[in-house]
Amino acid sequence: MHPVVVGRRMAMENGTESIEDDLDSSATEAFDQSTLSMKQQTKGTVQDIWQRPTRRPLPNAGDVVLCFEIPLARILPTGSAASDGQPVSAAAGKKYGDELRNACQLLDERRNELAVPLLENCFRLLNKIFLDKSKCVLLLLCRLVAACTTSPIPHPSAEQWAELALRRYEHVCDTELLVLYIPLLQTCLHLWWQRGRDRTLLEERLSEMGKKGIKVKGGPTLAQAIHALDPRAETI
Template sequence: MKLQEIHSEAGAHIKSWNKVPRGAVGENVKETVVSNGDVMVRPVLKFEVVSARTVDQDNEKKHVAYTVMIRKDGLQPDPNPAVIERRYTDFLELYESLRREFPAQMARVTFPKKVLMGNFAPGVISRRSAGFESLLEHVTTEEKLRESKILAMFLQGREEHEARQWMEAQRYDQAIPLLENCFRLLNKLHTDRHPTVMLALCRLVACCSADPTATSAEHFADIALRRYEAVCDIDLLQFYVPLLQLCVRLWWSVGRDKRPLEARLEDLKRRGVKVDGCPTLLEALMAMDHL
């Protein structure tokens, strides 16, 4: 695969937002809960259109690209917000697809109408931004909508596709920012051990470990190991042995004690789990992506 064939706009946009000061965008949104006389703060998921830019390129029809920041704020602003950039037609497809598949849950949802002229006027952009935020906040409060493949494709399909292309080209340094953004985003939407979150985390660990310049492999590998302690999804367990084996090599390279991980692998082997001759975590994930 030629590197110039890979669409890199999503990755470049995500990298540009890495420099935004955390907590400097929008308001600190939180829900206060009183339990047994104690005041607790429950983090609240927030979608905010933080910028809009006009795209006028030779190979694309002129349009407005909206940057949506996804945060989960509590007592302090979310230190790791995620960002996506989408255009009006992307939001429209999300809305129409959800209405077709989940008419009851979408019955009362309105969507900004198309206009014949004035798509680039500040007033139109402002109204559309508010409509997009309301749509996403509604979708994520309804379980059926939140768990739908339609929403998953809207939120991460473009970035995940590009990351896979970079992985095929062995440009893991380019895939990592995309995969980390996907992981952060999905982890705000779902529980820590949700299958889509765990899969995104495994991809991130595999890429960080394959890139000699990455400094976060150990950090994300630690997170993955802790979360796997309570995972029972059979489809995810296929990655557990490769993850352990990756961590054994990683722990050794950074001077950490790898014996507990080796003992865990030996225990799995005694219980009849295949340990020897397994593909690496990266190989297992890429094989799954090609099915």
């Protein structure tokens, strides 16, 4: 097997080859500039070179020298990156659990204005880890909408989260999560009325669901449906 080295031979100095990097070239340009030259291998020297501009010195010994360059690669943090020495996933999970528990306790005390920022932090954390329409993300998003709308005066961010929840629920097929859809539509319908917004689309959507035999009136509120699906500290 021939040794393989990423680099371009520039000059011979004292019997060794100096290699120059092309730091400004992109990965595509570097690949286009590269050539593969096959020469007779002499013991103790490297003759087979994939010529790639580089400033790294060409080693004189070794079995196989294989160098890779991955531009713009993002390396995920290792477990040691966590401040408490735990793996990142464990640290994130603990933070999420603590904030969600505190938020639910605040909801139980009807202190929604303090619970909303905690729920927002939880949502942003989960949204970076899971897919947009995953169960945990949609459930937390609905909990956030409920927290923003159960007070007599809606939270300033209520419309923002309600609109996001409606978009996320489009084409959702999880039957377990669909039990929250009608309460979500009813909540948004009431919020739109409070804000003086056009409710035509929401009313049409509820009418379509009713024609399919789905109960759209007299059902649980969004908070009640969430509590039935995922009971937490908050009381209904």
